[in-house]
Amino acid sequence: MALTILKGNIVSAPRLGQLDVTEGGYLVARDGMILGVFPQLPAEFQGAFVEDFGGDLIVQAFSDMHLHAPQYPMLATGMDLPLLDWLNTYAFPTEARFADRDYARAVYRTLARDLIAGGTTRVCMFSSLHTDATLILMEELERAGVTGFVGKVNMDRNSAPGLLEETTEESKRETLRWLEACADFRGLRPILTPRFTPSCTDALMAFLGELSRTRDLPVQSHLSENRQEIQWVRQLHPDCRQYWQTYQKFGLWHDKTVMAHCVWSDEEERRAMKEAGVTVVHCADSNQNLCSGVAPVRKMLREGLQVTLGSDVAGGDSLSMFQVVASSIRASKARRILDNWETDFLTVAEGWYLGTSAAAHFFGEKPGFAPGNRLHAMVLRDTDLHTPSHLDPKARLERAVYLRQKDCVRAVWSDGRRVL
């Protein structure tokens, strides 16, 4: 690959709440690895090809840390039910269609293309329980240039009988078959995906915990999204005082675990996340659409938890991470109102960090355009927006977020490779 040198107004989020701006700067990568951001081109690179994006913004690409690929067909419909009814009425029938490989191919090709078009280059994603469709999803993501983690869903109880179900034995066998096929992928890795505690028998949970331990595999699931769900988990696991313990007791609660939602996680559950190094995915759109509640993100950040963002398509109604960042800021203002104005809302700089840098830790990298990171970047050309007054790069970024300016994405690099 050799050298990639991008010139423009470079904005990155090296720390929560901080935006570094280098106007007319140079972002340099070699063989897909970032060497640095420089105000002037260092002497050693003189004469190398520079892609000059003029006044455009060059920013980090997004990481969408929680979404359900097979729910993409129902995007922005069916938002009138609480979680458990919503799953049975809308989500499960939609996912069931992915037994059809051709259907899967068509939807996932579109999804992968739309992710890149919106500047999302890293994901932590749920597939359905279908092994073949999961592999098709991974093929389409890899082809489009999306990297990260994808999981075949496990659910051997409380599913949709005759429509979307697997036995414990099928679930185990298909998981092993899927893991074997995953060796063929370069930019995508498998993540174990018990749908959520009510969907998995103890035997299946134990099997997955053991797989995670012996093969050093990451885990993703859902936690404390909705109060009825929490009650249900309590009935299913009377030996566990808290929801998180139903994952912990099977070895599914560690520093490679990602938990979506955590709307109702209290101090004890949050401490358990902190101690284990669990990554939280805040899904503001989804939590509001399904009336689940508003996660206490400010508290989590103060306590030092790893908080990232997810679109949660299709509980969330938009694949655009511009929207997701804007929604996390909005949600923090709703949270402020709920907290009687006692918690601070998220600033644009903080929201941007959560949508970009915060996931770096989970991918084994550093926040911002840190040297040593893989190049995940995008160019935002906002010149066709009305700009009646001069805006500095930070104000332009704010506007791109609030206007959900996914149309501004003019170029994208993923894992060092130009993909748009």
Next chain:
Amino acid sequence: MALTILKGNIVSAPRLGQLDVTEGGYLVARDGMILGVFPQLPAEFQGAFVEDFGGDLIVQAFSDMHLHAPQYPMLATGMDLPLLDWLNTYAFPTEARFADRDYARAVYRTLARDLIAGGTTRVCMFSSLHTDATLILMEELERAGVTGFVGKVNMDRNSAPGLLEETTEESKRETLRWLEACADFRGLRPILTPRFTPSCTDALMAFLGELSRTRDLPVQSHLSENRQEIQWVRQLHPDCRQYWQTYQKFGLWHDKTVMAHCVWSDEEERRAMKEAGVTVVHCADSNQNLCSGVAPVRKMLREGLQVTLGSDVAGGDSLSMFQVVASSIRASKARRILDNWETDFLTVAEGWYLGTSAAAHFFGEKPGFAPGNRLHAMVLRDTDLHTPSHLDPKARLERAVYLRQKDCVRAVWSDGRRVL
């Protein structure tokens, strides 16, 4: 004008919560006045020209009942302060630029075009305090095809000294000059616009109340948006127990009054609105952006208040009424959470009604595509959205709302005239 006949999937909101669907139906207007929606073309119109939009949705155009035209340049920036600080730091300096007629012309031409492009054909709008710029705004709106009410702002105290201010005498004189010039407009009418109680001396309020009475003019202003604002009003008018009484005592509180926000209006203030026939404008985006709170819209609707929607640009961050309708639904879910799940959220049908039909009353019409209404309609072509499964017209409307599909607007009629 003679006959206009539009064929397509016609969806209208004749009552709060109800969507009428006529698949492959005919919307017929004569001289800009709606005659009806028909499943088959009535015999009397056989042979007349029919514009056939195939499977597209034909729906009512939007009414944006509260927005600040001179804040359009700051759209989607500066969302980090509460109301009163936000006004001084961002809004007043932005509005001050409209002393420049050329600047006003350029911004307002864009605004008017963007309103029509987004399917908004009726407005109730604040200008700045500048008479000339207000007339330019009205010219540009009329040229683009936007109808409704526009107000030159009055503010003779607590303004931005040296930047954006007028004396009581100037305010009166300019208001009369502006009203005289308004006679030249056809689709746009003047509305008296005391900015809000803290901005106007008693003398100015009394003058405006008298104008409203003698010339039968409507009134728009702000009410109970923010708790600090309410405290301030209480200090300014110690004789008034409640904010609304500061308008009432000057004759500015009647059935041609529109009040934006009403976030903190309690039972007594709401009863005063109901009894006087005051129209409420709910501005969900703005109220959340500025952390003002969440208006009790469900309660207002139950109590029989006239509730409409406003983008409140630029406290709101989007001119798109698709966004505004979606945000009102979102806000109702935040309100449900605030109310411990005791109030129902707004359905899509209800949100759509609020963004379209609810304002009909203020414009002297009936909800929906009622015979006798002027033709305000738009065609939504959503065929370029991914539709992996069959969606009926109601589901398509829901999706258009949640996806903020302003790009779907392919044709617009305002006051009987094709304007896009």
